[in-house]
Amino acid sequence: MASVVSFSGGVVIIRPEAAIALSKAVLQARDAMAQRGQVIDPKxxxxxxxxxxxxxxxxxPAHVIEETFSYEHITTKEAAKALGCSPRNVRKLAAAGRLPGQQRGTGWLFRREDVEVFKQYRK
Known part of the structure; x- marks a missing residue:
């Protein structure tokens, strides 16, 4: 049984189970991309x-946020400035898993919100 029932005149008709599977795949891709600091096209x-x-x-699904937004990512240097420490210290915190971040090649990216939370936690 084909998933696509009809395609004509710019209209695509697919079976409900295929539509649900497609939607789940997009949402899973969104979650995977978010872990790498990427965002899926809101459209x-x-x-x-x-x-x-x-x-x-x-x-x-419950984990879907109605309004799509991207987190602001900052560099190691910007995180160090926000925390009042050296970039080397920020890299050490990230490597130890104390400050959430994503390693990109030789550098790191941090969500500004995570840096602010860590800053408040340190006080």
Whole structure:
């Protein structure tokens, strides 16, 4: 049984179970990208939610945030300035897992929110 039922005149009709599977795949891709500091195109995310809804799932999964936004990422140097320490110390904190960050090649990226939380925690 084919997942795509019809494609004509710019309209695609797919079976509900295929629509739900497609939506889940997009949401999983969004989660995987978020772990690497990337964001999925908000139009694609909204389309996945709409497709899921049209297929009979009126509510998106609980972990889906209605409004899509990207976290502001900062460099090691910017994190050091915010924390009042050296970039070397920031790298050590990140390598030890005390400050959440993502290693990108030889550098690190940090979510500004994580740096602010760590700063408050240190006080």
């Amino acid at each position: 694609v995310l909204n389309l996945a939610i709409e497709v899921s809804s049209a297929a009979g799932n009126p509510e998106p």
